Amino acid sequence: MKTRVTAGDETKHVGSTSWRAALVDRQNEQWLRLREHGEQRRQHLSERATGVLADAIQWLAELPEHSIHAVVTDPPYGIVEYETKNHVKLRAGRGGVWRIPPSFDGAKRQPLPRFTVLSQEEISALYNFFGALAYGLNRALVPGGHVFLASNPLLSTMTFHAFQRAGFEKRGELIRLVQTLRGGDRPKGAEREFSEVSMMARSCWEPWGIFRKPFKGTAADNLRTWGTGGLRRISDDEPFKDVITCSPTRGVERQIAPHPSLKPQRFLRQVVRAALPLGIGIVYDPFAGSHSTLAAADRLGYLSIGTERDAKYFALGCKAFARLRALDARS
Ligand SMILES: C[S@@+](CC[C@H](N)C(=O)[O-])C[C@H]1O[C@@H](n2cnc3c(N)ncnc32)[C@H](O)[C@@H]1O
Numbered sequence: 395m396k397t398r399v400t401a402g403d404e405t406k407h408v409g410s411t412s413w414r415a416a417l418v419d420r421q422n423e424q425w426l427r428l429r430e431h432g433e434q435r436r437q438h439l440s441e442r443a444t445g446v447l448a449d450a451i452q453w454l455a456e457l458p459e460h461s462i463h464a465v466v467t468d469p470p471y472g473i474v475e476y477e478t479k480n481h482v483k484l485r486a487g488r489g490g491v492w493r494i495p496p497s498f499d500g501a502k503r504q505p506l507p508r509f510t511v512l513s514q515e516e517i518s519a520l521y522n523f524f525g526a527l528a529y530g531l532n533r534a535l536v537p538g539g540h541v542f543l544a545s546n547p548l549l550s551t552m553t554f555h556a557f558q559r560a561g562f563e564k565r566g567e568l569i570r571l572v573q574t575l576r577g578g579d580r581p582k583g584a585e586r587e588f589s590e591v592s593m594m595a596r597s598c599w600e601p602w603g604i605f606r607k608p609f610k611g612t613a614a615d616n617l618r619t620w621g622t623g624g625l626r627r628i629s630d631d632e633p634f635k636d637v638i639t640c641s642p643t644r645g646v647e648r649q650i651a652p653h654p655s656l657k658p659q660r661f662l663r664q665v666v667r668a669a670l671p672l673g674i675g676i677v678y679d680p681f682a683g684s685h686s687t688l689a690a691a692d693r694l695g696y697l698s699i700g701t702e703r704d705a706k707y708f709a710l711g712c713k714a715f716a717r718l719r720a721l722d723a724r725s
Pocket residue numbers: 448449450451467468469470471476653655656657680681682683684685686687701702703704707
């Protein structure tokens with residue numbers, strides 16, 4: 395029998411129906427429970443999106459097994475940059491791990507964290523933090539659920555390994571081609587003397603680890619049972635690909651959501667879409683910041699939930715969600 399079911403932003407003709415209908419029913423029941431889970435403050439941003447003011451590790455620890463279907467997140471890369479001591483300095487506009495890149499064209503630059511200054515202890519703490527996150531996510535995800543984890547070339551070895559150690563399969567890396575102002579500078583205080591030297595390569599890409607919770611049996615069985623295990627194709631002719639060119643977040647988005655690590659809607663919508671192979675399920679962002687992942691998911695017709703620990707960013711995200719969602723992000 396042929397029928398039509400709603401899968402994300404698109405309505406699709408499908409062959410066999412009963413397992414799809416069962417998946418959608420289960421997703422809807424799970425969603426009602428999940429969005430009310432925990433005692434923390436929350437905001438239902440729409441029928442399909444909820445933000446929770448909570449520490450991700452704590453919230454995950456109390457989450458029942460098999461509660462979510464995919465994770466798309468941009469974590470604090472080095473942890474220390476979002477610790478109170480450095481964040482107070484960022485908000486005060488001076489010092490700490492955050493720096494303002496040199497301006498060569500008179501334009502005002504966004505602060506960027508300096509990960510080259512991390513100590514051995516900070517790197518160990520980073521590994522432990524990502525280990526705790528990965529264990530929590532591995533329990534909360536359904537079998538075959540994917541994680542897209544943003545990182546940075548200086549730290550990705552450590553954070554990706556923590557995910558593999560926690561039991562995730564590494565399924566590749568997504569490369570976002572983006573020109574940032576990280577690296578490329580001449581030696582500090584001796585710029586003229588060593589005008590031909592860069593201290594490190596100017597970064598032109600951002601790695602995103604792609605991980606999957608292992609499953610038993612065939613991919614087809616897992617897709618029918620859980621709706622997960624693969625990635626959603628761009629179209630019948632085009633698979634999801636592991637390189638996306640996307641320029642830095644546009645000024646209009648930064649005005650809507652002035653978060654120091656705001657990711658662009660154009661990029662997030664492509665990644666979030668791929669994370670649910672059938673468009674059925676719940677996407678979780680542990681480090682929701684300005685709720686940009688949730689806005690992307692909602693725009694695609696997906697269900698999504700996010701946790702954010704910082705009350706100021708949580709409030710900013712609640713305000714920004716609808717406008718980020720409404721953006722035309724094709725350009
Ligand atoms: C890199 S930013 C994410 C920004 C987001 N991608 C956006 O576009 O707005 C990381 C966020 O994680 C939050 N955070 C840090 N540690 C956290 C934790 N343990 N639980 C929840 N949120 C946390 C920070 O306050 C920050 O807003």
